[in-house]
Amino acid sequence: MPNLAQRSLEAMFLFVYGTLCQLYRPLRSWIGAGIFCVFIAMTAAVVHVFPLSNWDMFAYTATVLEPEINDPVELHRQSYAFVKDNVSEGEYLTLTQDRAYRIRQAEDPAAFTTMLGFYRIKILYVETARLLSDFMDPVKALRMISLASAVAVGAILLVWMARTGTLMYGPVAAALLVMSAFGDAAQLLSPDLYATFFLVLAAYLYLERLDLPAAVSLFAAFLVRPDHLAFIGVFFVFAAIYGPGRWSMTACFAASFAAYLWLTGGADHPGWWIHMWFTHVEYVPTLEGFDPPFSVSGYLLMLVRSTVRSLMSQTWLALLFAEVLFFAKCIAPAKLNDRARVLLYAVFASICAKYLVFPHYETRFYLPYLVIMGMILLVSWHRQQERV
Template structure:
């Protein structure tokens, strides 16, 4: 008798009723349903938490202000209208954090002109701001900003479920859900930012590519740069993969050129300060005012920004470790012939180099900036692997 059989759980399953229950559970249809239910309940729990306990972060304030910006000429009026909306929904603790938790926040609370100068870095998320304004008559700007995280989060979960179902890999949900949670899925849902909306559009594009619907995938990718222009990196990574893995090059090449032109136009008309000024602000030193901010380029300061990004990413974030684990999983699946075909391999390759490229272009350490790449890589690998718990030999115990 094994040590497992000597435990209360082992003895229970060794009994006739327990063995019957175990046999019923270890059937593919039952395990598939359990995995699907696990994924659905997890997604609903995350969405419910994001809806009931939204994170009133600084980005939320800036995005609400950007959505209001087209109706106020005076920075003081914009400042007052923004904070009135924020104060109506935020708790006292959240209000204190947003206004007084650090010198930067305090300055933005006290100086309306400085506050408006920050919005040049938020206007470039044109589709996100446009959707906030579109929903405003029905929900108000605050609830619109919350729904634009919660609803895409739910739809991302449902897309993952559908993807695993089409791949006959539903039992992979037992692996996917914990991985998504570690990759910041729950926190991104509660935070008010365009990241979940970007994840939805990008995951739809990746699924389309996985299914061989390249034109649909390219259209989704083109739309994605209006949510976050830096998703151009994913498009470029997919273009490289198409070249190396002999995929369809013309659609993705045209998409990259069109997306690049769109990014340039968005940056120009949005008044974006430029890559170096934004890099300096985010990776070297935050600035109370971005009005006319144009620092001289410095290799030493750029290196400082990258060192900071690497250190914080390794110490306080999970995406580097997940990327390493997924890359190892890709190698193992390839070794045992479980991930065949240039399309799946090309997608995994693109997502792997895209993660590194995203960091190289702008070394922000937070998990949310890499969620699209990590989640996409995980689903493609699990869909190729198609794990089956019902195939585990019964004599190996529980």
């Protein structure tokens, strides 16, 4: 039998809990939305005050400046000067002196120029930065894209939750973003979050039966990061099989594939295998004359190495497993509408396909897909619970 102290403590706990529940229920949507908005505002503030620096800043800055500067030496000088003006002395030292590759890039304009093919291909990201650089220096323009993208992604998710009556799950959506490396992607100078904006927007528009705007948004995501062609291709296949959005997704895939051939042919991109080797095996100091032969064993080693790194230091595999487990245990597939089913299956399949084609180990590369999967599962679970 519980003693008096135990009964009193439990009664007090139940009273406080019951009172809080009574206060929370009528305001739960406002509270959920408020918590989510605070999280997005906090992320934006951190991105503005404490942005992260990475070596790609030099290459993206040079790509933005290229139309105005024909001389590789001057392009190199100005790119490094702009970055130096926007980072601390210690950060600049790290970015230019902490390893042989960075030292060579800082000292050799010709070697630096050979790297730009990796970056020119992100055409919409670069062109957006060029547009903004009319009002600020290129580094600030690139950081502005990350900041604006973080806010825009938050706005889309807020609208998504409002439209589906799930605003009370704002804290869950914030946790989903945390686990998907949203903050890291926002702080870095990279096109990842910009592409995430278009992909999440496309997912929302598709679920809202706005197929043409969804296709346009998908194409924009491809222009920001052409490796999202894998998702567009898988999405096209599932849409063709199930029906919803079949023709819009077919047109989107055709346009994206044609654009990919044009981009890879005209942006001096070194090609898939060289990019794989450069990313996973060795940062060679220059791509001039670099052409390693394809190796099946080398490719398999890259897969193993990336998987180990993902498990040891990243969250995307764990989150993907959690989402799959949630689907298996909490979702009735037969009760999913066709559009949610098409999108959910396409996103999962594309994660697998992208990893096999190019095994990135960092969570930020899977951010949009994990968020889209999470939102579909959250909304579907909520609707199925309402029917119980």
